[in-house]
Amino acid sequence: MNILKVSNLRVWDELTGQVIVPNSSFHIKQGNCLSIVGESGSGKSMTCRAIMRLNRGSIRQSGDILFRDVNLAELSDKKIRSLRGKHLCMIMQHGMRAFDPSCVIGVHIRETLAQHYGLNRSESEARMIIAMESVRLKDPAQIMNKYPHQLSGGMLQRIMIALAIVLKPDLIIADEPTTALDAISQYEVVEQLLELRSRMGCAIILVSHDLRIVQKLADEVLVMKAGVIVERGTAQDIFSNARHEYTKYLVSSKLALNKHFHKVMGGTGIVDR
Ligand SMILES: Nc1ncnc2c1ncn2[C@@H]1O[C@H](COP(=O)(O)OP(=O)(O)OP(=O)(O)O)[C@@H](O)[C@H]1O
């Protein structure tokens, strides 16, 4: 069964007239991991934010986004807000954007958990502290009292993952969930995502430049170039039997680069473990 079916998604900038995603259609099955790969600027984040209806300013979108049997494209702002977090969770590429800069992390967490689960302060803190420890955030109680700008990008990404663990959404959209992390932490976050999936059966849309992470997690892969899905298939097909020239180029160059990077950094390869 599909948990999400996106049909004829179009995203454009009303101000400049630039069409960012001309016409995308794809789906994801319940409990599966769909990975979106492609070079920088190819429209991966725009696609993710369009699903969540989080694009702001002059960015407009059209098309259907069927989440189970609800068309997210047709929901009021209030209704979509009530689905975000509890049913659809996004781990953002830039952690700073995900949190209100004017309040400490604990306030954001308490408000989110009170809104979706009606948890009181001590319940939400207790659950959150366990989740934060499971993603190896040291001293969670102290982190709750910090403003986002006082934390590193990697810490903010881990907080978003911890929040997802507590919220238990049906779909997690992870846009570069490991960009701000070192090699060991990347490995741990991948393990967390795998566990989230096996423990709660949630579906994952994973955007990553690290094809070794994609290989480890994805069931199916979409390859994007200049806003267009140029190839799609099972992870195995894409990695061993790519048909499109761009995919072949991406797979060979990225895997070689990733391998080199991990060697230079002295990290153990995720796939090698
Ligand atoms: N807020 C914005 N307003 C207007 N155009 C934007 C905005 N954000 C991104 N774009 C444009 O949309 C296109 C796709 O951007 P997007 O952020 O989706 O790329 P991406 O595939 O996620 O890249 P990366 O791998 O670097 O994260 C780019 O051409 C970018 O310039």
Ligand SMILES: [Mg+2]
């Ligand atoms: Mg992006």
